[in-house]
Amino acid sequence: MRALLIRTPQHVLAGGLALIFLFPLAWAAVASVSPQGGTAQTDGWGFGNYVTLANYQAGVGQYLVNSTVVSVLTVLFTLAVSVLGGYAFAMFSFPGRNVLFLVTLAILMVPYATLLIPLYVLLNQLGLQNSLVGLALVLTMFQLPFAVFMMRISFEAIPNELREAALIDGCGSFRALLHILVPAVKPGLITVGLFAFLAAWNDFITPLVLISDSDRAPLPLAVANMRQQVMGIVDFGATQAGVVVLAVPCVVLFLALQRHYVRGFMSGALKG
Amino acid sequence: MAPTSTLVAPPDGAQAPPGTPGSRPRNRMKALAGWAYAAPTALFVLIFFIVPIVLVGRMSVSDWGLFTGNEGINAPENFTDVLDDRLFWPAVWFTVKYTVVTTLILLALALALAMLVQEANRWTGFLRTSFLVPSALGLASASLLFYALYSPQSTPLGFLGIDSFLGTPNAALWSTVALVVWRFAGFYMLLLLVGLQGISGDVYEAARLDGAGRWQTFRYVTLPLLKSSLALCTILCVTGSMLAFDQFYILTKGGPDNSTITIVQLVYNMAFFGQNNLGRAAALSILVLVALLVVNALQFRGLRDKES
Numbered sequence: 001m002r003a004l005l006i007r008t009p010q011h012v013l014a015g016g017l018a019l020i021f022l023f024p025l026a027w028a029a030v031a032s033v034s035p036q037g038g039t040a041q042t043d044g045w046g047f048g049n050y051v052t053l054a055n056y057q058a059g060v061g062q063y064l065v066n067s068t069v070v071s072v073l074t075v076l077f078t079l080a081v082s083v084l085g086g087y088a089f090a091m092f093s094f095p096g097r098n099v100l101f102l103v104t105l106a107i108l109m110v111p112y113a114t115l116l117i118p119l120y121v122l123l124n125q126l127g128l129q130n131s132l133v134g135l136a137l138v139l140t141m142f143q144l145p146f147a148v149f150m151m152r153i154s155f156e157a158i159p160n161e162l163r164e165a166a167l168i169d170g171c172g173s174f175r176a177l178l179h180i181l182v183p184a185v186k187p188g189l190i191t192v193g194l195f196a197f198l199a200a201w202n203d204f205i206t207p208l209v210l211i212s213d214s215d216r217a218p219l220p221l222a223v224a225n226m227r228q229q230v231m232g233i234v235d236f237g238a239t240q241a242g243v244v245v246l247a248v249p250c251v252v253l254f255l256a257l258q259r260h261y262v263r264g265f266m267s268g269a270l271k272g
Numbered sequence: 273m274a275p276t277s278t279l280v281a282p283p284d285g286a287q288a289p290p291g292t293p294g295s296r297p298r299n300r301m302k303a304l305a306g307w308a309y310a311a312p313t314a315l316f317v318l319i320f321f322i323v324p325i326v327l328v329g330r331m332s333v334s335d336w337g338l339f340t341g342n343e344g345i346n347a348p349e350n351f352t353d354v355l356d357d358r359l360f361w362p363a364v365w366f367t368v369k370y371t372v373v374t375t376l377i378l379l380a381l382a383l384a385l386a387m388l389v390q391e392a393n394r395w396t397g398f399l400r401t402s403f404l405v406p407s408a409l410g411l412a413s414a415s416l417l418f419y420a421l422y423s424p425q426s427t428p429l430g431f432l433g434i435d436s437f438l439g440t441p442n443a444a445l446w447s448t449v450a451l452v453v454w455r456f457a458g459f460y461m462l463l464l465l466v467g468l469q470g471i472s473g474d475v476y477e478a479a480r481l482d483g484a485g486r487w488q489t490f491r492y493v494t495l496p497l498l499k500s501s502l503a504l505c506t507i508l509c510v511t512g513s514m515l516a517f518d519q520f521y522i523l524t525k526g527g528p529d530n531s532t533i534t535i536v537q538l539v540y541n542m543a544f545f546g547q548n549n550l551g552r553a554a555a556l557s558i559l560v561l562v563a564l565l566v567v568n569a570l571q572f573r574g575l576r577d578k579e580s
Binding site: 010011013014015017018019021022024025027028031036080081082084085087088089091092093094095096097100103104106107109110111112113114115117118119120121122137138140141144148173198201202203204205208209220223224227234236237239240242243246247250251253254255258 | 302303304305306307308309310311312313314316317320321322323324325327328331385388389395398399401402403404405406407408409410411412413416417418419420421423425426428454457458515517518521522536539540543544550553554557558560561564565568
């Protein structure tokens with residue numbers, strides 16, 4: 001009885017907090033299809049705001065394609081580089097290993113803005129200005145400290161017998177990596193991939209600086225620009241629809257992979 | 273497991289014993305293989321990190337316009353221009369204020385949430401997911417969402433009786449803090465939860481046997497044992513807040529009256545908006561880098577002192 005008396009207010013408080021956290025997302029989803037003045041959806045419920053969004057400049061389809069290309073490329077680059085790098089750092093000793101690892105981690109210590117100013121100039125010189133590939137390469141670099149660290153501890157967590165078994169002669173180190181070790185670090189791969197996807201899909205300041213051609217803008221940039229289309233008058237309905245389109249893939253991925261994500265995160269954090 | 277057991281490495285002596293010819297080329301081969309695997313990382317770090325760092329150093333001492341390009345060394349003009357900029361000190365002050373307020377509120381709330389969902393059952397599972405979902409959103413998406421949430425035209429928050437969420441400097445600061453707390457509380461909760469679960473039940477049992485109350489247990493058992501998790505959260509939160517950009521760029525655009533311009537926004541404005549001066553922006557961004565390194569060094573030092 002006493003436990004119940006202590007518990008009930010706690011449950012009410014926690015439930016209330018959960019509702020407050022869920023409210024903004026639920027509101028955006030509902031408001032985007034509900035009738036509001038000053039939007040494309042003035043009477044009755046419907047998808048008028050999404051139609052506005054679909055017809056905005058190059059069309060939401062184009063921005064979705066831009067975002068998808070950048071995100072997929074970033075995930076692929078990040079996974080490829082960090083699996084090879086993590087394998088090297090965990091399994092081999094070579095001159096310069098510690099220096100390279102520390103310099104990779106040092107990327108975390110440098111503000112985005114400090115790197116984006118010179119990268120803007122550098123990408124112009126490399127002929128990668130305004131390019132989605134250039135954007136994905138830069139986003140991959142920002143992911144590397146976390147990704148390489150995560151893959152390194154994932155490889156190091158593999159039981160010794162399996163590592164040695166995979167490395168003896170007769171099974172080249174690359175085949176060992178591909179067939180034996182990569183399956184063993186799957187939770188780490190999923191965590192790294194998910195983080196890279198979410199970071200690339202959501203990044204704002206990097207495309208803001210590196211992409212000036214509005215047809216190549218990823219979705220967050222396009223939705224943010226859309227607010228300024230008519231001076232002073234903002235179509236909030238279209239903004240809400242844009243937020244929903246931006247949020248849906250992230251929330252779905254997050255919920256689907258939550259178990260992997262939390263587990264990978266926890267095992268990593270405990271060892272780190 | 274049967275197939276792998278046949279692969280178990282033979283005893284050390286059966287391979288190349290140390291000292292015999294053959295062990296050295298083997299090591300060299302291994303080092304070469306290591307470098308081959310590390311090469312993509314090294315290339316990325318070189319081209320997209322080391323070269324830009326060198327370049328930003330050079331830009332900071334050069335007359336480098338956005339459209340004109342490099343027009344030669346002008347040191348130390350960029351740095352003095354930055355310090356003389358009328359928005360520089362207000363931006364520093366605002367960034368510090370925002371960082372302190374955000375870090376205190378965010379960590380206190382995250383700790384409370386972590387304690388609330390500590391036990392594992394279906395109800396706390398639902399709570400954890402609810403608190404974590406905003407963390408899946410990008411900061412820019414969350415800012416756009418709150419931009420609509422706060423605008424007088426579409427807000428559902430009229431019942432709170434707040435005239436304007438973004439109209440005065442103070443309101444704009446607190447509204448942005450609310451957005452950031454909503455977006456990040458779950459993430460820090462997760463980090464602290466990892467720390468909480470590392471504390472063994474025996475310690476709590478011992479505290480209970482000694483007659484410690486709930487508050488005493490929290491103050492003298494939980495908090496000290498959570499120190500390294502809290503430290504990690506503090507460092508992440510302080511770093512993130514010092515570099516705040518998206519939320520202010522989208523939500524307040526630095527307004528009202530330039531009262532919410534952060535340092536990184538000033539870097540962006542100097543480079544691409546108005547001044548179009550990459551050299552000056554590079555100089556300011558180097559100052560930001562130095563400030564960040566100093567603050568983090570101090571935080572690490574403070575932690576080490578406390579631990580010893």
